[in-house]
Amino acid sequence: MKRTHTNGELRLSDAGKKVSLIGWVAKRRNFGSLVFIDLRDRSGITQLVFDETISEQIKEVRNEYILEVSGTVLERKDKNDKLPTGDIEVKVEEVVIVNSAETTPIIVADDTDALEDTRLKYRYLDLRRPVMQKKLMMRHQITRSMREYLDNHAFIEIETPMLGRSTPEGARDYLVPSRVHPGSFYALPQSPQLYKQLLMVSGFERYYQFARCFRDEDLRADRQTDFTQVDLETSFLSDVEIQTMMEEMLQKLMKDVKGMDITTPFPRLTWEEAMNRYGSDKPDNRFGMELQEITSLFENSSFKVFKDCVEAKGSIKAVVVPNMAHMTRKEIDKVTELAKKNGAKGLVTLKYMDNVLSGPIVKFLSDDEIHAVCDTLKLKEQDLVLIVSDKWNTTCNVLGALRNHFGSVLGLKKLDEFSFLWVTDFPMFEYSEEDGRWYAMHHPFTRPKDEDMQYIDSDPGKVHAIAYDIVLNGYELGGGSLRIYDGAMQDKMFEVLGFTEEKIQENFGWFVDALKYGTPPHGGLAFGLDRIAMILSESESIRDVIAFPKNANAKCPMSDAPTPVDEEQLKELHLNIEK
């Protein structure tokens, strides 16, 4: 017996053929003297029928046994139009039980009510569910499509070190103790950033890598201990040239994987515009409900909260939520809570019903102001209006969060709709009140805009970076920038960030030195592959597109990693555990 077909392959046109199949028993049922078995492999399901001459041989066969069968393809009487193979069945003439199976702790079917930790403990069974197999197969399709584009556009894949050097900036490193150099540690890479820049110094011109990256941060729903980055870098190209290539790559990706034609160029928003209109640096533009600036309406308001905001040069903005004026006090309280969780001191809500604007603060507003609000916001019957007045960035962030919330509530985030955009012109620096210093918003190797260099000493907050993020459906899919390629500018950058000469030398000396020997202008991008796979496979968690993920506690429920290790192993590393 030698497998002739997969279980997703046979059609009515194959009727009469002798075939051999192999696979797992997905379902078994008896019908009079006949036994029907759904035989499953990764490509699908074929119905087998065993008559009384052979059914004795499979009497102990249950779900998840593996069978190899030979038989004849027959047209089915009761066709199943939900299955591609639903027009036929295979009348089995020979059967071999390849392996048996105990009752599985989770049911191998698309629908599951198993808890996630149970699914992860028996991940090998969870992955046997067709829905999970399809997700991982789509992930492969995605990498294949992207590689194809990069390979055909002169990019060279180069592997960079997994055991690198720990650096103090950025997220927490995973450390790897060295046995050969006791007391010293390697760090797992947070990204190949410096190495890919060095590859440009080496003259490779176009590099890519599907790179595993590690950050020892607390896990969230869409975070893992490690993730895969589609990492690339180019020399001699402008930001727009890089973006255009990436749009082509994503266009091909959407065609290859989803069969969809998407339009390029993608919309481009500056960071400021994105914040102003969507209250987010990763706007979800599958739906409207944009933020609207209404500060000017309240320049002479007698409503103290707005007046104070205007005087403090803050920003008053509104989001109009359609058909939500019916919300109860209690429901609105919850929205206010969400606003506060995002940093608001308060939230003004108004309802527009029967052509009248109502709400707790209406009594403080003049008729002119009320009219101006209705006009400016073009209010319609049953609109709910959310207003925040605060410092500009707080106003934006809060309303952005509320907009997102109502986008979900109103079902506007369609999983099968895909909306790409670029956010550009990020600020180079952000100031931490807490630490009393400037931080690089992307990283210290990002190139500032030439025309902003005049502010670098006097007002670093005014300096924009040639940095760009690509956003899909409200997720940051990737980000990149042009990089600094001249040593003096790099030194200046470190100066603004408050690094001492000593600290620079100690931590980045090896990299900064490299800039002296003929560094080309260069820039690149990195995509989060897990996130791309999650969105394109219409999954709710990145764990669904990772074969063996960690749980939210950074543990693998299957292997139980991490575990204690032998005393012997620690001794070799010259390490003690502090109790």
Add this chain to the structure above:
Amino acid sequence: MKRTHTNGELRLSDAGKKVSLIGWVAKRRNFGSLVFIDLRDRSGITQLVFDETISEQIKEVRNEYILEVSGTVLERKDKNDKLPTGDIEVKVEEVVIVNSAETTPIIVADDTDALEDTRLKYRYLDLRRPVMQKKLMMRHQITRSMREYLDNHAFIEIETPMLGRSTPEGARDYLVPSRVHPGSFYALPQSPQLYKQLLMVSGFERYYQFARCFRDEDLRADRQTDFTQVDLETSFLSDVEIQTMMEEMLQKLMKDVKGMDITTPFPRLTWEEAMNRYGSDKPDNRFGMELQEITSLFENSSFKVFKDCVEAKGSIKAVVVPNMAHMTRKEIDKVTELAKKNGAKGLVTLKYMDNVLSGPIVKFLSDDEIHAVCDTLKLKEQDLVLIVSDKWNTTCNVLGALRNHFGSVLGLKKLDEFSFLWVTDFPMFEYSEEDGRWYAMHHPFTRPKDEDMQYIDSDPGKVHAIAYDIVLNGYELGGGSLRIYDGAMQDKMFEVLGFTEEKIQENFGWFVDALKYGTPPHGGLAFGLDRIAMILSESESIRDVIAFPKNANAKCPMSDAPTPVDEEQLKELHLNIEK
């Protein structure tokens, strides 16, 4: 100015065109009022010529400066037939100095006399050397070719965990302390072995991955802290079916990368035959000088060494080295030393000159024995004969090492010749006298041959594995096996290896459990990518095909990793360093 061509592209047919180029200054020379510059990028070199109207602008330009130029392609008077662009030069009309360069600490040219640690410290310059760029580009070509084959043969690429569980068998793990679970550690993967088997349990049928793997072993010339494995696994296929696919993949690889047609199927040697004929489980069959069995010639010898060997059921073998009879006593002493280093108690050497066999032991041999030796070995004038009599495996190993030595000495290992073969039927177990126990020669998940299972309790040494190695030019390029897919057989295997039930449960329970739920027959292979790249690029060290390798001391001379880390970082991990 916008780059129109690369520096490897222009030909005589382009003469007269206006072009723009960008690249590094590889060489500058003045000739009267003219300045000639070789401009280099990753694709090659183009000669630029600057006349007196423009040479002033580049007066400070030196090697490794980056220039962007526009000009006209001219036919060269003195053509350079060593360069693909040697028929033309570009008369520069416009030039921009894109970046300057200090004098480089190593010379950017194919030939270098820099020490390896200097090359590694300034790796970004070392990699600028065209010869190094070509090696890394070939590595990419190799991965591209192999991926193409696998993608087109229904293999699915799936990433497996980088932060796994430490297991006691095999090589030493690199450990990663967990911050969330103080006192617990992840281990970096030595290979995705268990995960790929679980993916077969999951029903993926064909998996592959270009996997980074880690072993904390002492480094040698062809070892790194980590390496890249082309890892694959299949379900429902026989060993020969897997091997046949791999032959096809390698055939395509040799065509794609080297433009060579190689013949399949590759020769197949059982492990025993490989040892008997080549004294190696990874024979280099680019050349002959096979080991010849001559034990039977000495069954009644009066030469005590041979007689003892025959009586102890040892093995006497010979290797004939052509044209080496002229070696001096001193030279032969060195060969004897090499034999002893490989475990021999002694080495018998004979010379065949003027139709006479001579050598220290000839006087102990009978005329019949001398004739038998000359006849059996078909000795020719100037042959040197090396004979070892010892336990079978020692005899094989020693003569294998000497054969290899003389293969090099005689220049028989041609770098541009590529000879593949399979070694099959490895012993399942090897016995460690030191530990007094059996070890799995491959790993404990390898499937033994059915027909040998009868010996598993009585004589494990007799059990062969369905394991196969692929060998290229004397290097083990990859290895694989069919795996155990039934729990009872896996338990038996652990029993022979002396694992207690407790140890099994603790270390492999999570894996062995998975075998209970319908595991398909499966098997696979893993190739060492670094080694493939080294051999195909005709390099002498794997470090030449790794962008940023560690040195023999497991250090990166460029970043200085590994390094001490902040006290703070250790505190978070609850670790102390033992002074």
